[in-house]
Amino acid sequence: AQTVTQSQPEMSVQEAETVTLSCTYDTSESDYYLFWYKQPPSRQMILVIRQEAYKQQNATENRFSVNFQKAAKSFSLKISDSQLGDAAMYFCAYRRTQGGSEKLVFGKGTKLTVNP
Amino acid sequence: EAGVTQFPSHSVIEKGQTVTLRCDPISGHDNLYWYRRVMGKEIKFLLHFVKESKQDESGMPNNRFLAERTGGTYSTLKVQPAELEDSGVYFCASSPWTGYSSPLHFGNGTRLTVT
Numbered sequence: 548a549q550t551v552t553q554s555q556p557e558m559s560v561q562e563a564e565t566v567t568l569s570c571t572y573d574t575s576e577s578d579y580y581l582f583w584y585k586q587p588p589s590r591q592m593i594l595v596i597r598q599e600a601y602k603q604q605n606a607t608e609n610r611f612s613v614n615f616q617k618a619a620k621s622f623s624l625k626i627s628d629s630q631l632g633d634a635a636m637y638f639c640a641y642r643r644t645q646g647g648s649e650k651l652v653f654g655k656g657t658k659l660t661v662n663p
Numbered sequence: 664e665a666g667v668t669q670f671p672s673h674s675v676i677e678k679g680q681t682v683t684l685r686c687d688p689i690s691g692h693d694n695l696y697w698y699r700r701v702m703g704k705e706i707k708f709l710l711h712f713v714k715e716s717k718q719d720e721s722g723m724p725n726n727r728f729l730a731e732r733t734g735g736t737y738s739t740l741k742v743q744p745a746e747l748e749d750s751g752v753y754f755c756a757s758s759p760w761t762g763y764s765s766p767l768h769f770g771n772g773t774r775l776t777v778t
Contacts, residue, residue, distance in 0.1 A: 590772050593769075653705045
């Protein structure tokens with residue numbers, strides 16, 4: 548079964564600094580998608596960035612980028628120039644499709660605090 | 664475009680009572696999902712609707728949980744009778760089509776507290 552592990556329950560960063568959130572996963576599939584979601588205190592989960600497993604190039608969305616190491620099954624999120632609005636729970640997720648059914652497998656999340 | 668809406672935002676009930684959670688997906692989205700996060704644990708998949716049909720309900724914890732999606736529009740998740748371990752945040756999400764590239768939109772969640 549697929550599992551997603553986020554080893555950092557909490558992280559903190561100074562405003563304008565860079566922080567990296569870790570995520571590892573376990574799967575026997577060769578084609579899949581990986582995601583980072585952000586859940587601010589207002590509670591709506593928002594997609595931050597996604598990575599297609601067959602693409603070697605790391606995904607980038609403005610200040611957010613990933614370091615995708617397929618062989619190591621690692622998918623870390625780097626936030627550059629951290630802003631106060633980046634404070635949130637961050638969830639790493641693996642998306643699988645099987646028999647027409649789709650589901651996300653989530654990690655436990657990392658709570659990110661941004662200090663002014 | 665209106666997002667995924669969930670009602671209520673917070674519900675506090677006593678053990679043994681019944682609670683019904685509602686999710687209104689984005690209009691036109693065939694796929695609707697329910698997830699749950701119990702405090703301190705992972706967000707877990709509950710089930711997946713395609714239109715009004717249950718595509719996958721393998722994540723439903725037990726027969727105290729009943730999900731419906733009449734007419735393929737909004738969905739309800741009923742817990743009857745509620746137990747203490749049912750406490751958590753219940754998320755609904757919708758997407759327009761099935762597939763890796765289909766964007767998934769989440770609601771704000773319903774925080775359920777069973778006392």
